[in-house]
Amino acid sequence: MPIEVLMPALSPTMEKGNLSKWLKKEGDSVKSGDIIAEIETDKATMEVEAADEGTLGKILIPAGTADVAVNTPIAVILSEGEKASDIKNAKLAASFETPAEASAKAGVSKGEGGQSKAPDAPAPQAAADPDIPDGTEMMSMTMREALRDAMAEEMRRDTDVFVMGEEVAEYQGAYKVTQGLLQEFGGKRVIDTPITEHGFAGLGVGAALAGLKPIVEFMTFNFAMQAMDQLINSAAKTLYMSGGQMGCSIVFRGPNGVAARVAAQHSQDYSAWFSHIPGLKVIAPSNAADAKGLLKAAIRDPNPVIFLENEILYGHSSPVPKLDDFVLPIGKAKIVRAGNDVTIVAWSMGMDYALKAAEELSKDGIAAEVIDLRTLKPMDTDTIIASVQKTGRAVTVEEGWAQSGVGAEIAARIMEKAFDYLDAPVARVSGKDVPMPYAANLEKLALPSVAEVVAAAKAVCYR
Amino acid sequence: MAVAQKNPNANAKEPASLAVPDFSKEQDLSAYRSMLTIRRFEEKAGQMYGMGLIGGFCHLYIGQEAVVVGMQMVLKDGDQVITGYRDHGHMLACGMDAKGVMAELTGRAHGYSKGKGGSMHMFSVDKGFFGGHGIVGAQVPIGTGLAFANQYRGNDRITLTYFGDGAANQGQVYESFNMASLWKLPVIYVIENNRYAMGTEITRASAEVNLSRRGLSFNIPGEQVDGMDVRAVKAAGDKAAAWCRAGKGPFILEMLTYRYRGHSMSDPAKYRTREEVDKVRTMHDPIDMARHRILEKKFANEDGLKKIDAAVRDLINDAAEFATHDPEPDVSELYTDIYR
Numbered sequence: 064m065p066i067e068v069l070m071p072a073l074s075p076t077m078e079k080g081n082l083s084k085w086l087k088k089e090g091d092s093v094k095s096g097d098i099i100a101e102i103e104t105d106k107a108t109m110e111v112e113a114a115d116e117g118t119l120g121k122i123l124i125p126a127g128t129a130d131v132a133v134n135t136p137i138a139v140i141l142s143e144g145e146k147a148s149d150i151k152n153a154k155l156a157a158s159f160e161t162p163a164e165a166s167a168k169a170g171v172s173k174g175e176g177g178q179s180k181a182p183d184a185p186a187p188q189a190a191a192d193p194d195i196p197d198g199t200e201m202m203s204m205t206m207r208e209a210l211r212d213a214m215a216e217e218m219r220r221d222t223d224v225f226v227m228g229e230e231v232a233e234y235q236g237a238y239k240v241t242q243g244l245l246q247e248f249g250g251k252r253v254i255d256t257p258i259t260e261h262g263f264a265g266l267g268v269g270a271a272l273a274g275l276k277p278i279v280e281f282m283t284f285n286f287a288m289q290a291m292d293q294l295i296n297s298a299a300k301t302l303y304m305s306g307g308q309m310g311c312s313i314v315f316r317g318p319n320g321v322a323a324r325v326a327a328q329h330s331q332d333y334s335a336w337f338s339h340i341p342g343l344k345v346i347a348p349s350n351a352a353d354a355k356g357l358l359k360a361a362i363r364d365p366n367p368v369i370f371l372e373n374e375i376l377y378g379h380s381s382p383v384p385k386l387d388d389f390v391l392p393i394g395k396a397k398i399v400r401a402g403n404d405v406t407i408v409a410w411s412m413g414m415d416y417a418l419k420a421a422e423e424l425s426k427d428g429i430a431a432e433v434i435d436l437r438t439l440k441p442m443d444t445d446t447i448i449a450s451v452q453k454t455g456r457a458v459t460v461e462e463g464w465a466q467s468g469v470g471a472e473i474a475a476r477i478m479e480k481a482f483d484y485l486d487a488p489v490a491r492v493s494g495k496d497v498p499m500p501y502a503a504n505l506e507k508l509a510l511p512s513v514a515e516v517v518a519a520a521k522a523v524c525y526r
Numbered sequence: 527m528a529v530a531q532k533n534p535n536a537n538a539k540e541p542a543s544l545a546v547p548d549f550s551k552e553q554d555l556s557a558y559r560s561m562l563t564i565r566r567f568e569e570k571a572g573q574m575y576g577m578g579l580i581g582g583f584c585h586l587y588i589g590q591e592a593v594v595v596g597m598q599m600v601l602k603d604g605d606q607v608i609t610g611y612r613d614h615g616h617m618l619a620c621g622m623d624a625k626g627v628m629a630e631l632t633g634r635a636h637g638y639s640k641g642k643g644g645s646m647h648m649f650s651v652d653k654g655f656f657g658g659h660g661i662v663g664a665q666v667p668i669g670t671g672l673a674f675a676n677q678y679r680g681n682d683r684i685t686l687t688y689f690g691d692g693a694a695n696q697g698q699v700y701e702s703f704n705m706a707s708l709w710k711l712p713v714i715y716v717i718e719n720n721r722y723a724m725g726t727e728i729t730r731a732s733a734e735v736n737l738s739r740r741g742l743s744f745n746i747p748g749e750q751v752d753g754m755d756v757r758a759v760k761a762a763g764d765k766a767a768a769w770c771r772a773g774k775g776p777f778i779l780e781m782l783t784y785r786y787r788g789h790s791m792s793d794p795a796k797y798r799t800r801e802e803v804d805k806v807r808t809m810h811d812p813i814d815m816a817r818h819r820i821l822e823k824k825f826a827n828e829d830g831l832k833k834i835d836a837a838v839r840d841l842i843n844d845a846a847e848f849a850t851h852d853p854e855p856d857v858s859e860l861y862t863d864i865y866r
Binding site for chain 2: 069070071072073074075095096098106107108109110112114133134162163165166168169170171180181182184185225251256257259261262263264265266267268269270271272273274275292293296297301302303304305306307308309310341342344365366
């Protein structure tokens with residue numbers, strides 16, 4: 064059957080073009096790939112190639128015609144044995160059906176007015192923390208030790224788990240978080256990398272796509288900026304882009320946030336950066352027990368998890384339940400201190416300011432409820448909202464910058480879901496909008512402080 | 527190590543006539559059919575793009591077919607393949623279903639990624655195809671990681687990590703070379719040098735245009751290969767695979783090849799002459815060369831080849847029909863596959 068050649072679209076936005084020149088004439092034989100015509104678009108002159116073999120039977124649109132709409136038949140190609148008189152039976156090479164027509168036929172659901180409406184986003188589900196049996200021994204340990212134990216326990220449990228990064232093996236970790244792992248698990252599973260963040264982050268993603276469960280340590284998250292493309296474009300998006308076929312179970316961990324006296328390039332908080340990305344889970348614990356339970360959960364999680372630790376908190380000790388397998392749910396905030404007057408939301412180092420401020424506030428008769436977010440994405444909005452419905456006031460605390468920060472996100476969610484409960488605008492305490500200075504006095508000013516949290520809480524309480 | 531210092535296409539001389547091992551009848555016919563399948567698929571994709579059925583970016587593989595077909599002949603079950611965004615040929619060579627690939631191009635429900643990935647993002651766990659990556663060079667560390675996983679598990683699988691002459695200038699490629707060589711990872715880096723990184727000819731972008739030498743400072747051996755001759759590709763691939771499987775670490779194969787079409791559908795390719803394209807096409811086309819060889823050696827006659835051509839055309843037309851009539855993904859798919 065004769066085949067119509069259509070005016071092609073050569074870019075996603077092209078609607079029409081000029082047919083400037085025919086390079087074949089009627090009666091010429093053509094084969095697949097031959098250039099038969101030239102068309103002009105607003106951008107360029109393009110060549111039209113024949114996609115079928117045969118004879119150019121008839122030219123339907125003469126050279127020099129302007130504004131030929133895309134998909135207009137411009138010529139007819141006759142196959143072997145066909146005559147010009149067959150042209151009236153011409154048919155498209157592929158019978159044409161718009162995507163919408165095909166979908167309608169198959170009953171793909173549409174919203175009102177034939178316009179597809181986005182379905183509601185599924186609400187994140189998180190289990191409650193596991194019960195800790197009465198009489199469970201509590202061990203005081205540093206966050207550093209808790210993180211090490213979490214990795215060691217998971218590596219004992221699953222041989223697919225390995226840890227890689229700069230100085231994680233022989234040096235025992237730049238911040239000694241991987242201390243003893245090389246001795247227990249050997250060089251095959253505790254791997255020193257060259258200083259090559261982009262490369263080893265991508266290598267980790269590849270190993271994870273192949274089914275292993277890498278723990279990739281960044282010496283600090285400042286250096287993860289070198290690897291950002293692999294974290295976002297490869298780790299976070301592959302499951303979606305593969306239609307659910309292929310995903311990666313991988314943990315990227317290391318110290319995040321403000322360190323002490325190391326200036327702008329080594330001292331910043333990436334909480335907001337990573338929690339912006341669908342496909343990533345983001346965890347930022349504030350104490351040893353949460354660090355242990357959540358890192359174990361992160362290693363088992365089938366998704367890419369960004370695990371933000373804090374250099375200053377590494378040496379802080381707190382009680383950790385002595386249990387064989389202490390795993391906490393990802394996506395669940397914790398009310399660390401109950402109160403009725405104002406809700407303070409923080410995570411990681413922010414909790415240090417929040418809890419000290421709550422103590423101060425109690426002296427003035429203000430009972431603050433302090434929520435440790437623990438997981439930034441998916442965010443446990445319900446716990447925040449329930450608290451704000453009780454207190455009517457909220458303060459967020461973060462070391463990161465205010466603009467597009469996690470505090471801004473929390474404030475927006477409170478406004479969306481608890482506007483009528485608010486007795487005052489939500490207040491944000493954050494790092495100042497400057498690169499971190501080196502000088503001790505300026506560094507102190509650039510950071511949030513207990514005094515600022517106290518002041519913000521009093522302000523929203525109109526005290 | 528280099529077998530030829532110059533791209534046989536670069537100065538438009540006669541095609542390189544290096545001694546390459548002959549194919550058996552079965553190999554020649556199978557390679558011809560595979561290359562033709564890719565060619566016809568891509569022509570059809572170009573046509574459907576022109577009809578507005580395929581959107582966005584669409585990078586066609588026409589001209590480069592011998593590379594993936596020859597390399598695929600080297601692989602064993604369980605070996606892995608990863609590449610960049612000019613990936614349709616790799617997927618078909620891996621044995622992925624033309625219907626599923628074409629339906630992904632049209633953004634439909636039964637595409638390999640349920641219509642959520644498109645031309646540059648398809649994967650197949652079954653066929654060992656790990657994508658389909660849209661960021662130039664990003665597949666190189668990932669492919670190195672696939673090889674790391676094979677070594678970790680102690681199997682003898684190898685990974686083909688494809689990238690182009692453009693990606694060869696990305697920093698993460700050299701970070702990967704370093705780790706692959708340091709740890710002796712079983713990965714073959716297949717550089718598809720089609721001479722143009724989008725519109726930039728290689729001599730304008732690369733200080734060292736012999737890309738097979740790019741691993742020298744990492745002690746990775748490399749060879750230039752006539753990537754238009756499927757037999758030469760297979761022979762070089764066998765050698766590199768044996769090297770990798772023997773635990774000697776990575777190997778670089780620079781495939782000297784050529785793409786006939788623009789970088790993507792909207793590229794008018796004005797950075798090169800039509801004569802240059804025609805010369806490769808008429809004198810060094812991988813499919814034409816295979817066809818002549820088959821006839822010359824009487825592996826098949828004209829009628830036999832016509833039957834193959836017709837079968838390939840049917841396969842591609844079926845894929846196009848399927849991809850045109852398959853529904854779009856259900857709107858409920860918007861929020862699936864973000865986490866599992």
